[in-house]
Amino acid sequence: MLINCAAYQNGKKIADIPKPEISDYIEQPDSFVWVALRDPEPAELEEMREEFGLHELAVEDVQKGHQMPKIEEYGQTLFVVLHLLELDADATIQLGEVGIFVGPNYVLSIRNRSQINFLNVRERCEQEPHLLVHGAGFVLYALMDAVIDRYFPIIHSLEIELENIEARIFSGGSSTRESIEEIYKLKRKLMRVQHSITPLHEAVTRLHGGRVPQVCSQLQEYYRDLDDHLGRITHTIEGIRDMLNTAIQVNLSMISLSESAVTKKLAAWAALFAVPTMIAGVYGMNFEHMPELKWGLGYPSALVLMVILDIGLWLYFRRAGWLGSSDEMIKIKD
Amino acid sequence: MLINCAAYQNGKKIADIPKPEISDYIEQPDSFVWVALRDPEPAELEEMREEFGLHELAVEDVQKGHQMPKIEEYGQTLFVVLHLLELDADATIQLGEVGIFVGPNYVLSIRNRSQINFLNVRERCEQEPHLLVHGAGFVLYALMDAVIDRYFPIIHSLEIELENIEARIFSGGSSTRESIEEIYKLKRKLMRVQHSITPLHEAVTRLHGGRVPQVCSQLQEYYRDLDDHLGRITHTIEGIRDMLNTAIQVNLSMISLSESAVTKKLAAWAALFAVPTMIAGVYGMNFEHMPELKWGLGYPSALVLMVILDIGLWLYFRRAGWLGSSDEMIKIKD
Amino acid sequence: MLINCAAYQNGKKIADIPKPEISDYIEQPDSFVWVALRDPEPAELEEMREEFGLHELAVEDVQKGHQMPKIEEYGQTLFVVLHLLELDADATIQLGEVGIFVGPNYVLSIRNRSQINFLNVRERCEQEPHLLVHGAGFVLYALMDAVIDRYFPIIHSLEIELENIEARIFSGGSSTRESIEEIYKLKRKLMRVQHSITPLHEAVTRLHGGRVPQVCSQLQEYYRDLDDHLGRITHTIEGIRDMLNTAIQVNLSMISLSESAVTKKLAAWAALFAVPTMIAGVYGMNFEHMPELKWGLGYPSALVLMVILDIGLWLYFRRAGWLGSSDEMIKIKD
């Protein structure tokens, strides 16, 4: 579906144009055409391929989708694939794609499977004619900047998830099993995001510094700024990965520790039952000559002995930390 | 066994030719010979070596087999080894090899130990004379593209296996022991696939970009596309590896956790038996003066006491999560 | 807020100057202007941007803050972002930022969210006119040196924390749960510090050696010295990271070990109770012909038997190390 098709000259929009006139405008000096498609039909793509003279391999990539982010040069044309990441209602990450063809005097963006639109990019560009005068190269920058800016809230949501997991681990909280599952899921998400960002970062590095594609050559500082943003994201992702690995190990330690606590509690309670049982066993023996059995206070004495020994044991285990407090007992359930 | 032997000129097939005429066609300008062998006898190989003037080390590699994927230049000739991966009926990966010799005007492919054939590659090439006109270099591309395309379903099947393992781990499912074995087997498969792909990826990188072999020099975009495909595969494999490592650790945590659950259940049930046993012990003592023993309701009172205490304990353990539900008990068996 | 604004010529301060005169002094040969701002208002920043002709992207970075450390060239101007690290009262790390713009004849430092000031840097510079004669490049060095010197006590405090954790792990000490939490927190801090230092180290490497920005070209040894300091810090951080990973694993081993000790103790005590209970059970049987029951010394003999067997068991378990000493029992609580 065609979203937009406009011609620009010297940094200003001159007209919305119909598709067949694209080739006319492309030939004019100091002007460029900016076309935006969304989930296009094969026929639309084919039309564009002819209009702009795109390479069949690049068009095939757009058609098939599921590409890694990349920046490829086909002669004068730059072909850029970016991933569009969105958090949906239940915090899962939705993945869309945008393919951008940039020639000396045209920009063609093709968005697939995503709700993110670029209308605000067009607005921003049109408000800055002193930058838009750089032509297609600046539009590419503005589009990439808009896509990359969308990554920050995603990364931030992953940081929040990590913090929740940490809080849960150290609260000795109620559901270790869920902690483990959440750790794993966060790892999964992280991989998915990294899959979208790492290759892009590598590719953007080649848009500034040494030899760069013609179309970016006058906007070095701007493309370096993109690189810088991606660098920050990459650093943050690496940090989350590293902490997550530590969290897995720390969580295992906590599980072992709480298992140890359970065993201690088991031992302590077993002892508290075993003592009276043993004493009762002794006075249940059938020897003829057992003087205590005849005493009037024999029975209560035996009961008192049982209670005293159990209280002693109780205090001992309490001091040794084997019994824990009752709210701790709740804590260490899984 | 000779599969095919044909001569092409200006992108079109001109004739199926007998082996002895190969050298005649090789000398003609703008034409090339395309020969396909399958599991050849040493004598056949020797014949080809003489016909095309191949290097003895390369021919030895084909004969011996069990090479790593590689791309080697012998003067004007390019010698390419690719692994052919197939999933057989019981989902194990079968490994075949294809060796390809590419000279300025010939292509010789030698397939070993594999059911995968390249007839469709020949068809595709013959249907695209505008590309086939690039000669042997395009045939090499087409063959490599066909081989690499076969890797995608293999990788996908590994992704599915990982997902099955994850599902099993978090279902707290019935057979942890099998989970562990499947994790290990998946790791093994992954290593095998990586062994086939990583060296190829490294080699293909050198077929585009900087200095490239003569025969590939006009098809840069196509070889870069192969590189891109292998990059995607490599990324996916790395992702599976990483998640698999996490899965191993997470699984260990789950095992520790279920061990902890078993210990808790053991402790709870031991307490439920210990209480009545202790009370019975007390009333089994032989003291002469034990007033309860004389009571008419002594016995039922004792039984009721036992039951009440056990019900109390039951509720306490239940609330603390030490008893679990009965279907959980089934779950945590190994 | 403007902290300072002074002009220097031939290594000596010539005047404190009002902001509007900055541009006059910038144009004089062999002189430079050194301006220091703190937590500036957007308007102040805008004023500076115009006065010095700064690039809008760099100014935006200062305004937004939360940048990674970096060193960027904008034509003749160098834009440096450094993190300011401070330990506050309860040993958490506070993060501030300083942005420094360095041109051929000016230095503009903008400090944000930090108590660390650079007055002593100005003093030091003014006391060394033979170095200050190198102009803005030396001021940049002096500022960076001051910032980096502040990192050493932070790193040292992390080393101390690691040593405390180690001591606690091997003392078999009182609170394994807290050890785990401290390990995790130290890892977090380490990541935060590394996040501030690693990118800076990479950037500083490019200020000496090969092609370097004009402004640093005469002070190669000094910038190499900064690199050397950062190298030492990086090495130390890597060391702490590595030991911390080992500490996590070792701690898990210690937890498993103390769990094993608890189980042994449980087993030993269970046996000590089980023996008398079993004997009592035997003599509680109601067989008519049990000669021991009739003996006058039957009862005391049975008690003595119980005691002797328990002493024997006690010694055996003691020798096998299953009982531990009572202070060890305290130790292995969590």
Place this chain on the structure above:
Amino acid sequence: MLINCAAYQNGKKIADIPKPEISDYIEQPDSFVWVALRDPEPAELEEMREEFGLHELAVEDVQKGHQMPKIEEYGQTLFVVLHLLELDADATIQLGEVGIFVGPNYVLSIRNRSQINFLNVRERCEQEPHLLVHGAGFVLYALMDAVIDRYFPIIHSLEIELENIEARIFSGGSSTRESIEEIYKLKRKLMRVQHSITPLHEAVTRLHGGRVPQVCSQLQEYYRDLDDHLGRITHTIEGIRDMLNTAIQVNLSMISLSESAVTKKLAAWAALFAVPTMIAGVYGMNFEHMPELKWGLGYPSALVLMVILDIGLWLYFRRAGWLGSSDEMIKIKD
């Protein structure tokens, strides 16, 4: 000990020569001298050093032994150190060394502490005069090829060991303790082999491709073939390492799992004993009014109750998998 000393011209052996004549033959064009020593005395080495004008540092390396594999250029001379690996009778790896000096017209090989000899290399070379005509460079290739070919069976034996360990882990087999020890030993062996191969691989990479030593310059394809072999070995070693690391973790999971199984069995059996003991306790109470005690069938009824309850429990535990089969019980012993 001198093994061999012969002169070759135009790819053919012309004479076995005595040591003092070496210098005469070295000076002739198109000829070279090939000398082989074994465990030489210092005096022999000194003699060779003078005869060929070797560098003292290289000779010192040969004398001292225990070098890493390496390839060093001393002016026109190439000094190569290779490790000789042999499996002895009880599958431990024996390490020998061979030092090879190669000049434009001589080859001197010095073998230390190894049974591996190079007679077959000499035979092979003499049978291929068309290759031997390349002189000392081909002899070096042939020697290195022979040494490297000996690595393959070693690597294969390590693969077999890994497979045995895997089989043992997943058989739930009889001796986990031995599994652990074998894993560790295999890791040790792997390190030892890697220590012999990795540095060699790095060094051989520099014998083909870019700038190469004079003596190898005409045999590029052959040295690349060595590189290829070493690449395959390195890949295999990396694979074993990786699987071994996984095996360690998987084995730990299996140990935890079998511990869990033991605890379950313990719990189940404890319950099977606890039930009759509790019932017996109840009927061992001394209440005066316990009607069951008077019943004629009281005793058998109680026994039947015990048996029925135990059968019920047995079936329940069986279904829950807590009891395992008796052959499994054998399995999980350590």
Place this chain on the structure above:
Amino acid sequence: MLINCAAYQNGKKIADIPKPEISDYIEQPDSFVWVALRDPEPAELEEMREEFGLHELAVEDVQKGHQMPKIEEYGQTLFVVLHLLELDADATIQLGEVGIFVGPNYVLSIRNRSQINFLNVRERCEQEPHLLVHGAGFVLYALMDAVIDRYFPIIHSLEIELENIEARIFSGGSSTRESIEEIYKLKRKLMRVQHSITPLHEAVTRLHGGRVPQVCSQLQEYYRDLDDHLGRITHTIEGIRDMLNTAIQVNLSMISLSESAVTKKLAAWAALFAVPTMIAGVYGMNFEHMPELKWGLGYPSALVLMVILDIGLWLYFRRAGWLGSSDEMIKIKD
């Protein structure tokens, strides 16, 4: 403290000279001055700085100490920092430093906090005038060679420690807790040694091969030999690190395994007590009609039944390996 101060010409010592004459000798062609200081006062350092014209940053590094090893060029001068490692009486590693300034015609070595002296280096150099004729560059080599040679016994002692730890782990030996502590301490030592060697190795690599400092240019083979030695040390350290990591994991497996053994033993013994207790309970019931109670041989029969059942159980557990041998029981204490 001044240790030594001598002038050399054409490889021979010509005179011990007083400090003020140093500058006279430096100016003579083909001669150089070699000065050795130990733990110098700041005043002495300042004197040297003036005499040789050293850079203030390098002198500051010597004064402050606690540098990483490094090799820095200050114009014609080379400034080298090396760590001196010594094992003291109780096997801890003592760390000293030596700073060496090397100019075209002088060597100044400054040793701090170390007992290691370099008198033998001076002797060796004076005995080899054909090498000493290369001047300051050879002295630097000789000093570095002496320092690096001292690293080998340190590394060897770490290898021995690793072997002791391995032996202890697999002996199933007496003190797992100490094993863990020793593993950790060895890791610490390893880190410390690596900290001294890795940066030096990197720096030495730049003293041979490509562009090298003037002073080393004629002694390429010698500096490459140093590189080779450091390479061997680095390889060994990497090996120890790797095995140590494996040892940590293997040790954890052994701990889990012995915990499993303890649980089995606990279970087995519990059963051995539970059986007689249960039987005794049965015959302690107070049913009126229990025919066995009347039998003359009832009591001994009951005892015999208990013993037979226990012997049966004992044999069963023995066969299943749950009881272990008594020396194993000793083994698995911690």
